[in-house]
Amino acid sequence: MHEEKREKPKRKVNNNKRAPLKVYIPTTVSVGNLATILKVRIERLQRRIVDLGVTESPSYDYVLTTDYATLLAEEFGRQPVIDDEAAFDLFPPTPHSDPASLPLRPPIVTIMGHVDHGKTTLLDTLRSSSVAKGEAGGITQHIGAFSVPVQTASSESSSLKSITFLDTPGHAAFSAMRARGAGVTDIIVLVVAADDGIMPQTREVIELYKKFQDTVGLVVAINKVDKPAADVETVEKALMAEGIQLESYGGDIPAVYVSGLTGQGLPDLVETLAALAEMQDLRAEQTGFAFGEILESKVQRGLGFVATALISKGSLKTGSHIVSGLHYAKVRRMTDSTGKVVSVATPGMAVTVSGWKTLPKAGDNVIEGAEADVKKALANRIRQNEIEASLADVDAINETRRVERELRAAEVQAKHKRSSPQSKAQVVEESGPKELRIIIKADVSGSAEAVEGALQGIGNKIATSKVISTRVGEVSESDVTLAQTADAMIIAFSVAVPRSIQHLASQNGVQISSSDIIYKVMDDVRNRVRALLPPIIETTVTGEANVLQLFDIQLKDKSMKKVAGCRVANGLIEKSKHARVVRKGETVYEGSLDTLKQLKRDVTEVRKGTECGLSFDGFSDLQDGDLIQTFERIEKPGLL
Numbered sequence: 001m002h003e004e005k006r007e008k009p010k011r012k013v014n015n016n017k018r019a020p021l022k023v024y025i026p027t028t029v030s031v032g033n034l035a036t037i038l039k040v041r042i043e044r045l046q047r048r049i050v051d052l053g054v055t056e057s058p059s060y061d062y063v064l065t066t067d068y069a070t071l072l073a074e075e076f077g078r079q080p081v082i083d084d085e086a087a088f089d090l091f092p093p094t095p096h097s098d099p100a101s102l103p104l105r106p107p108i109v110t111i112m113g114h115v116d117h118g119k120t121t122l123l124d125t126l127r128s129s130s131v132a133k134g135e136a137g138g139i140t141q142h143i144g145a146f147s148v149p150v151q152t153a154s155s156e157s158s159s160l161k162s163i164t165f166l167d168t169p170g171h172a173a174f175s176a177m178r179a180r181g182a183g184v185t186d187i188i189v190l191v192v193a194a195d196d197g198i199m200p201q202t203r204e205v206i207e208l209y210k211k212f213q214d215t216v217g218l219v220v221a222i223n224k225v226d227k228p229a230a231d232v233e234t235v236e237k238a239l240m241a242e243g244i245q246l247e248s249y250g251g252d253i254p255a256v257y258v259s260g261l262t263g264q265g266l267p268d269l270v271e272t273l274a275a276l277a278e279m280q281d282l283r284a285e286q287t288g289f290a291f292g293e294i295l296e297s298k299v300q301r302g303l304g305f306v307a308t309a310l311i312s313k314g315s316l317k318t319g320s321h322i323v324s325g326l327h328y329a330k331v332r333r334m335t336d337s338t339g340k341v342v343s344v345a346t347p348g349m350a351v352t353v354s355g356w357k358t359l360p361k362a363g364d365n366v367i368e369g370a371e372a373d374v375k376k377a378l379a380n381r382i383r384q385n386e387i388e389a390s391l392a393d394v395d396a397i398n399e400t401r402r403v404e405r406e407l408r409a410a411e412v413q414a415k416h417k418r419s420s421p422q423s424k425a426q427v428v429e430e431s432g433p434k435e436l437r438i439i440i441k442a443d444v445s446g447s448a449e450a451v452e453g454a455l456q457g458i459g460n461k462i463a464t465s466k467v468i469s470t471r472v473g474e475v476s477e478s479d480v481t482l483a484q485t486a487d488a489m490i491i492a493f494s495v496a497v498p499r500s501i502q503h504l505a506s507q508n509g510v511q512i513s514s515s516d517i518i519y520k521v522m523d524d525v526r527n528r529v530r531a532l533l534p535p536i537i538e539t540t541v542t543g544e545a546n547v548l549q550l551f552d553i554q555l556k557d558k559s560m561k562k563v564a565g566c567r568v569a570n571g572l573i574e575k576s577k578h579a580r581v582v583r584k585g586e587t588v589y590e591g592s593l594d595t596l597k598q599l600k601r602d603v604t605e606v607r608k609g610t611e612c613g614l615s616f617d618g619f620s621d622l623q624d625g626d627l628i629q630t631f632e633r634i635e636k637p638g639l640l
């Protein structure tokens with residue numbers, strides 16, 4: 001049975017209706033690089049390789065033949081084209097064959113914990129102590145990471161000199177960024193307030209650690225020990241109950257007692273981190289082309305596009321050529337977290353790099369290469385991206401057409417059902433919710449994600465918001481084009497909208513809403529979604545008259561007309577308003593008055609307490625005892 005499975009690999013059916021995505025593949029390609037080319041997780045690709053019986057152990061650098069690479073690409077729904085030139089790219093480095101021979105690098109530490117347990121205070125105190133010990137007059141800058149020096153007893157040049165702390169925002173909306181931070185993290189510091197104990201986010205961090213414990217270390221920082229209510233023992237017992245085996249109880253996870261506020265215990269924390277890092281034996285090549293990850297990116301006045309890169313291999317120098325995603329830079333200037341200009345960045349260092357032609361994205365890797373290679377790789381990536389974008393455009397157009405078709409169908413149905421008061425809501429439910437489609441442009445990728453998280457799905461079953469694209473950078477012509485194609489609006493969050501683009505958008509009927517306050521953006525979107533809801537119609541009766549007697553009058557064309565002699569009981573009967581006839585509590589006719597007379601004179605309004613004669617346009621069945629009402633209808637936006 002097993003044999004059969006190997007001989008005839010089951011070809012996965014591509015369920016997407018659109019054409020498969022064209023990808024360029026080199027004649028020979030490693031498993032790791034193919035995963036990058038196909039944009040699939042390496043574990044998925046490795047499983048598929050084993051399923052197909054190619055090899056039992058497809059390591060990262062296992063080299064695949066053209067046939068297998070082609071087959072695997074098709075398995076993932078791609079249309080492979082073998083072309084060495086078009087497939088040329090710069091890939092993440094393969095692991096070193098003898099890591100023990102390499103120099104030590106600083107550990108990358110992420111501070112996590114429940115809200116208000118003191119992460120920010122701890123980071124601030126650590127950061128300012130690092131500056132005090134560093135350059136005189138240095139100013140701390142928020143760049144996504146900072147470095148704290150380690151005083152070691154050993155004078156060996158290979159010993160650990162510093163620790164790099166990742167300094168990512170703690171707000172829940174930024175959790176995506178934090179989760180990514182865990183990817184580059186060597187050690188997690190779990191902050192637990194000694195007066196509060198284990199809370200939901202403490203447990204989340206414990207879960208995260210358990211998932212990555214083979215590659216990530218843990219130090220518990222029991223914080224706020226300066227507080228009288230601090231109860232370290234209770235916290236420790238609670239941690240043990242969660243499966244965190246603390247050293248003081250015979251386990252191997254160190255706990256330190258600290259106060260971010262007073263600085264108490266911080267040297268102990270740094271020392272504990274250094275000891276754990278030495279045990280982890282974190283080493284990296286300090287020479288050769290650099291490789292790293294973008295932590296943050298933004299547009300900075302005077303410098304243009306800047307991005308913080310956390311270097312994990314090699315050395316990045318001023319003047320080097322780098323590529324990150326679709327973005328290129330010749331490194332113009334590098335500064336560290338104290339604002340000091342540096343000319344070389346080595347593993348474990350985070351540096352802010354300027355010289356980008358366009359803005360790279362947080363979370364993408366950054367790779368250095370020879371100028372010609374970087375430029376060739378970039379050109380190939382841009383071409384591949386265009387292929388993907390044109391497919392995405394087709395999707396966007398199809399989506400717009402689908403919505404239009406459904407709305408048309410809904411209108412036709414609504415016409416049939418108009419007599420029923422529930423018809424509108426029913427129709428909308430049948431065709432799915434109406435959508436306010438949104439394109440987000442933001443200053444940095446962290447805020448772009450936060451804005452997306454805040455705006456996605458505002459509304460209800462009848463009308464809702466849908467983010468169709470989230471990107472960093474100022475609003476551009478292509479955003480306006482996409483918005484027009486997909487019938488979407490643009491949210492510009494903390495980014496400029498050039499005047500020419502404003503003009504283009506208004507010419508094409510594309511709405512752009514700019515703000516740098518998340519709550520304002522949310523309110524704006526909520527109001528726009530409300531406007532998509534069927535309006536609530538409020539009816540206000542403005543006048544009432546009782547029919548006292550009926551008589552026939554002869555019109556100019558000699559025809560007869562039934563006119564009701566009435567007394568106005570309430571308000572004002574106005575000829576211009578809507579009018580209806582109510583008989584035994586039910587509306588029997590709704591229309592407008594065509595005659596309103598007082599003592600044979602035509603009038604436009606009649607007040608309470610006076611008598612009048614009136615008749616309707618198109619209704620001649622008025623009866624003694626009928627109630628005539630005039631009323632106004634006001635449409636109000638629906639409620640969310």
Ligand SMILES: Nc1nc2c(ncn2[C@@H]2O[C@H](COP(=O)(O)OP(=O)(O)OP(=O)(O)O)[C@@H](O)[C@H]2O)c(=O)[nH]1
Pocket residue numbers: 113114115116117118119120121122170171223224225226227258259260261262
């Ligand atoms: N007494 C005392 N108060 C502290 C200590 N650390 C933080 N605090 C206080 O606790 C509150 C929350 O601290 P933050 O540093 O903002 O906590 P956080 O975990 O970063 O909170 P979020 O950013 O909201 O997740 C603030 O009022 C701090 O002043 C400490 O060691 N001792």
